[in-house]
Amino acid sequence: xxxxxxxxxxxxxxxxxxxxxxxxxxxxxxxxxxxxxxxxxxxxxxxxxxxxxxxxxxxxxxxxxxxxxxxxxxxxxxxxxxxxxxxxxxxxxxxxxxxxxxxxxxxxxxxxxxxxxxxxxxxxxxxxxxxxxxxxxxxxxxxxxxxxxxxxxxxxxxxxxx
Amino acid sequence: xxxxxxxxxxxxxxxxxxxxxxxxxxxxxxxxxxxxxxxxxxxxxxxxxxxxxxxxxxxxxxxxxxxxxxxxxxxxxxxxxxxxxxxxxxxxxxxxxxxxxxxxxxxxxxxxxxxxxxxxxxxxxxxxxxxxxxxxxxxxxxxxxxxxxxxxxxxxxxxxxxxxxxxxxxxxxxxxxxxxxxxxxxxxxxxxxxxxxxxxxxxxxxxxxxxxxxxxxxxxxxxxxxxxxxxxxxxxxxxxxxxxxxxxxxxxxxxxxxxx
Numbered sequence: 118x119x120x121x122x123x124x125x126x127x128x129x130x131x132x133x134x135x136x137x138x139x140x141x142x143x144x145x146x147x148x149x150x151x152x153x154x155x156x157x158x159x160x161x162x163x164x165x166x167x168x169x170x171x172x173x174x175x176x177x178x179x180x181x182x183x184x185x186x187x188x189x190x191x192x193x194x195x196x197x198x199x200x201x202x203x204x205x206x207x208x209x210x211x212x213x214x215x216x217x218x219x220x221x222x223x224x225x226x227x228x229x230x231x232x233x234x235x236x237x238x239x240x241x242x243x244x245x246x247x248x249x250x251x252x253x254x255x256x257x258x259x260x261x262x263x264x265x266x267x268x269x270x271x272x273x274x275x276x277x278x279x
Numbered sequence: 280x281x282x283x284x285x286x287x288x289x290x291x292x293x294x295x296x297x298x299x300x301x302x303x304x305x306x307x308x309x310x311x312x313x314x315x316x317x318x319x320x321x322x323x324x325x326x327x328x329x330x331x332x333x334x335x336x337x338x339x340x341x342x343x344x345x346x347x348x349x350x351x352x353x354x355x356x357x358x359x360x361x362x363x364x365x366x367x368x369x370x371x372x373x374x375x376x377x378x379x380x381x382x383x384x385x386x387x388x389x390x391x392x393x394x395x396x397x398x399x400x401x402x403x404x405x406x407x408x409x410x411x412x413x414x415x416x417x418x419x420x421x422x423x424x425x426x427x428x429x430x431x432x433x434x435x436x437x438x439x440x441x442x443x444x445x446x447x448x449x450x451x452x453x454x455x456x457x458x459x460x461x462x463x464x465x466x467x468x469x470x471x472x473x474x475x476x477x478x479x480x481x482x483x484x485x486x487x488x489x490x491x492x493x494x495x496x497x498x499x500x501x502x503x504x505x506x507x508x509x510x511x512x513x514x515x516x517x518x519x520x521x522x523x524x525x526x527x528x529x530x531x532x533x534x535x536x537x538x539x
Binding site for chain 2: 181193194196197202203204207208
């Protein structure tokens with residue numbers, strides 16, 4: 118599963134490139150990366166963070182037959198809490214805990230900060246550290262979920278995993 | 280009478296088929312959680328970067344909750360091919376138009392419920408002011424919007440016989456509705472080609488009418504908008520029926536009965 122997700126994510130990098138290019142062309146927006154090295158590190162860590170999130174979500178998708186129908190809707194709370202589209206400062210304070218627990222929040226912060234170049238590399242280190250920690254935590258959550266998937270498949274004697 | 284019976288039976292079975300892939304808990308989440316999340320996201324985006332007051336986005340997205348029929352209607356029609364029931368439909372002497380339109384009948388009322396729930400959440404959670412609303416007209420606007428969504432579902436389910444698959448088409452249709460129906464961006468602010476697309480979509484005029492009616496506008500002022508939206512929706516559904524007829528004719532000609 119991890120390999121399949123990795124393959125899917127590599128494939129979808131093309132979509133990211135196309136989306137940025139079309140967006141920049143359509144809205145006459147200049148894409149500028151002020152600190153390319155820091156941005157490359159942020160991209161790599163963000164990629165792994167999103168992969169770990171997808172791993173946890175896909176286990177839930179196998180455990181519930183209808184969850185896949187709502188995966189596109191589950192993107193909404195992630196967009197809201199991760200600060201991809203609006204700053205989390207606009208949200209009620211109690212929701213910030215949810216943001217801090219999500220790897221995509223730290224990924225968005227690292228990407229925004231390194232692309233904007235307004236944050237010195239030294240100040241990016243704690244963000245990267247939190248990104249790595251939240252990624253590891255998500256992987257630790259995904260592991261027992263996959264254990265549950267396998268246990269259920271063994272109990273029901275099916276290879277369909279659902 | 281037999282036609283009415285066929286319509287009702289098809290409508291009921293098409294609605295029950297929804298629960299083949301949707302559990303009751305997920306259904307409830309789709310009724311309450313989805314409109315709430317959608318209104319929250321777009322109200323925040325609108326509040327952060329948009330030029331309209333928050334109520335503009337809240338009301339627009341409450342109306343957009345009427346998109347719900349798109350998914351089950353499109354999936355039900357396209358699934359005939361996947362589940363192997365299409366040959367029975369093709370071989371059946373039943374009236375095609377009745378079979379086709381009945382697929383969306385109950386889903387339209389289900390979608391109307393969703394818009395109702397979305398408005399309730401809009402008032403309770405987002406303090407949408409509907410104190411001067413013309414409720415008779417507003418409910419009519421909600422109904423026309425969900426009819427439009429059902430019509431898109433009928434069209435996409437038919438199109439899925441020819442290109443891609445129903446879920447992929449429905450996901451893209453939802454994005455188009457979010458962007459182009461005036462729920463989140465003023466139609467006047469869209470570039471000309473996108474404005475033309477917006478006018479060709481169902482729901483565009485019912486959302487505009489709902490804005491007026493929620494502010495106390497009269498039904499007489501908005502009836503033309505609602506009538507036009509219903510006409511556009513009917514056109515989409517008829518194109519869907521024509522696509523199904525084409526698929527059926529081709530599958531008969533090729534002797535496959537379930538594919539082109």
